[in-house]
Amino acid sequence: MKGTLEMNAPLPEDFAELFARGAASATGYEPQDLRIVMQKPSVERDESGGPLVEVMFEAPAKAVKYLEKQAQDPDSKLAAGVLCRYLVARDANGGFGDQCGTVSTLASGARSLASEEAASEDAAPAPAPQAVEAASPATSDEAPASGNPGIDVDTAMPYGDIEPFGREDTAQELTENSITESDAMVDQLERAEVAEEKRAVFRALTRLRGAAITSFDGVARAQTGNIDDFAKEYKWRDQHPIHHLAQQESDISKWAFPDF
Numbered sequence: 001m002k003g004t005l006e007m008n009a010p011l012p013e014d015f016a017e018l019f020a021r022g023a024a025s026a027t028g029y030e031p032q033d034l035r036i037v038m039q040k041p042s043v044e045r046d047e048s049g050g051p052l053v054e055v056m057f058e059a060p061a062k063a064v065k066y067l068e069k070q071a072q073d074p075d076s077k078l079a080a081g082v083l084c085r086y087l088v089a090r091d092a093n094g095g096f097g098d099q100c101g102t103v104s105t106l107a108s109g110a111r112s113l114a115s116e117e118a119a120s121e122d123a124a125p126a127p128a129p130q131a132v133e134a135a136s137p138a139t140s141d142e143a144p145a146s147g148n149p150g151i152d153v154d155t156a157m158p159y160g161d162i163e164p165f166g167r168e169d170t171a172q173e174l175t176e177n178s179i180t181e182s183d184a185m186v187d188q189l190e191r192a193e194v195a196e197e198k199r200a201v202f203r204a205l206t207r208l209r210g211a212a213i214t215s216f217d218g219v220a221r222a223q224t225g226n227i228d229d230f231a232k233e234y235k236w237r238d239q240h241p242i243h244h245l246a247q248q249e250s251d252i253s254k255w256a257f258p259d260f
Helices: 015-027 061-071 103-123 129-140 168-233
Strands: 002-008 035-045 051-058
Touching: 002 035, 002 061, 015 035, 015 051, 015 061
Parallel strands: none
Antiparallel strands: 002 051, 035 051
16 A cells, blocks of 8 residues: 655655664564655645655555554654654754754664664574564564554565556556546536527527517508508698699680780
C-alpha cells in the first residue's frame, strides 16, 4: 500500500535509508518493508513559511496507516525519533527549539550503526532463524509504547515477489488526463448552454417581431379600410355644391340674345 507524508525540506541524500530506519523503529516492521517511491516539492508551506516536501512511500497497509497517524502526533514514537526534524513544525525562526535536540546524534548513530551492522554481516555468519524470530516480537512490542495499538507483523508474506502494478508517473498521467477531459467536458457543456440560450432568445424575438409586424399590418389595414368607408359614405360635392361658370353660361339665349 502507498502512503504520503508531508515533511520539512530540504531532505538529505540518504533520507531513504533514514526514513526506512525511523519508520521501522516506530512500527515494528523491518526497514526493507518500508521504501520511498517518490519525493516532490509541495505547493503548501508550514506555519513559519518553510518549504515542504511530499514523500510517497510503500509499506504494508497497517504500517501506512500507523505512520500517517503518528506523523500527526508530535509526541509519537515516529516524531520523537530520527525523523523529528522532518515532521515537527518549525518555530517562528525556522528552527525546532528543544524538540529535536538529539536528532543529529540519533541520525549519526543510526548511520554508524548501519555501517557496523554491514561490517559485522560480512565478518560473521548469518544469525539463526530462531534469533530473528525472537527479535521480531521485541521490535513489534515497542509500537504500543506511544499509545497506539500494536501491529500484527506477518513475516510469511506469500505475495512478496509479485511485480508491483503500474508506476507513479503512470498514475499521475492518468490523473492529469482525467482532470483535463473533465474540464473540457464542463467547458463544452457551458458552450452548448450558451448556444442554446442564444438560439432560444433569437427565436423568441423573431416570433415577437412577427407578431408585432402582423399586428401593425392589421392596424394599417383597418385604418385604410376606415378611410375607404368614409370616402364611400361621405361625398364632399354632395355637401358642398359647386356652381360651374360653364354650366351657368351654357344657355346662350339668356346672355347672347337677351330680349330687349
